[in-house]
Amino acid sequence: MLNPKWLATFEHLVKTRSFTKTASQLFMTQPGVSQHVKKLEAELGENLIYREGKQFELTHAGSMLADFIANQKLQHHAFLAQLKADDAHRGxxxxxxxxxxxxxxxxxxxxxxxxxxxxSVSLEAAPVERIRHMLMSNDIDIGISTQRIDHPAIEEKEIGQEHLAVVVPSSHEIKEDIYASLAELGMVIHPDGKHYADLVLGRNFPERYQGVDSIKQAGYINQLAQILLPVAQGLGFTVLPASVIEQFEHVDKLKQLPLEIAISQPLFLSQKKHRKLPHRYTRVLELIHHAIATTK
Structure with a gap:
């Protein structure tokens, strides 16, 4: 990196076109000004000026360096302006x-x-480990997860609860022995299915539930919007947040199974510690809280 003091001396020399004036303005000696120019020339391996008596002219390399210094100052000022201008409706x-x-x-x-x-909105649906990685690499500014990240560089707080439901076909008759009916029907598995089933079935049927592997698998799908399709067609049951059911097109073909113990999971808002969010996130946070308020 070029020495900033040498560059400042050269910048003044270009403006004044005089070693005497430059030395006076910078409280230097004329030999000191010449020394800074020579050090720049040595660093760049190019002549920056050529003298004509008491006058001098910039070489091509000298003109390029002068333009470089001017551009650097413009970028510096633009950066400071951008840093201070935190527009709530831009970014x-x-x-x-x-x-x-x-x-x-x-x-x-x-x-x-x-x-x-x-x-410009960028939203990625991701598991907690992916959210942690994206926060640490500054690919996102905010993460919302159902599990704590627990990383020293990330701060997180609980901002709500998400109710979990066992969903069965509306046409299916659930017998008195609820667990046996579910086991007979079979479970439609999805990426979060094991976690949800462990929470809901494990709490409600602790003596009988032995994990999703102990229940007949009625199918697997990894697309959230499609998980309820096989359930609606009577092919199995599944466990999902209740809010997903409300948005399903054929909700009349589904029913939530009443359980003795209602299960909810916490929602955590996470962001990088010591990284202040821009003003545009004030409204985003309001929308997040609104979305959570309707996620029951």
Whole structure:
């Protein structure tokens, strides 16, 4: 990196076109000014000026260096202006969350972007480990997960609860022995299915439930919006956040199974410690809380 003091001396020399004036303005000697120019020339391996008596002219390399210094100053001022100008209606919104929350939050964020087109929304549905990685690499500014990240560089707080439900076909008759009926029907598995089933079935049927592997598998699907299709067609049951059921097109073909113990899981909002969010996230946080308030 070129020495900033040498560059400042050269910048003044270009402006004044005089070694005497430059030395006077910078409280240096004329030999000191010449020494700074020579050090720059040695560093760059190029002549920067050529003398004509008491006058001098810039070489091609000298003109390029003068332009470089001017551009650096412009970039510096532009950066400071951008740093201070935190527009609440401009910039990137980068969020990662569970698939369930994405279904609720994404339409709200798109409405916000339609209202303020200078905003740019990036939303990724991701598991907690992916959210942690994206926060640490600064690929997102906010994460919403159903499990704690527990990383010293990340701060997180619980912002709500998400109710979990056992969903069965509305046409299916659930007998008095609820667990036996579920086992006979079989479970439609999905990426979070084991976690949800362990929480709900493990609490409600602790003496009989021995993990999803002990229940007949009625199918597998990894697309959140498609998980309820086989259930609606009577092919099995599944365990999902209740809010997913509410958004399903054929909700009349489903029913939630009443359980003795209602199970909810916490929702955590996470962000990088000591990294202040831009003003545009004030509205985003309001939308997140709104989405959670309707996620029961």
């Amino acid at each position: 990137a919104i980068k969020v990662a969350c569970s698939g369930t929350m994405a279904m609720k939050l994404y339409p709200l964020l798109l409405d916000l972007q339609c209202e303020h087109p200078a905003l």
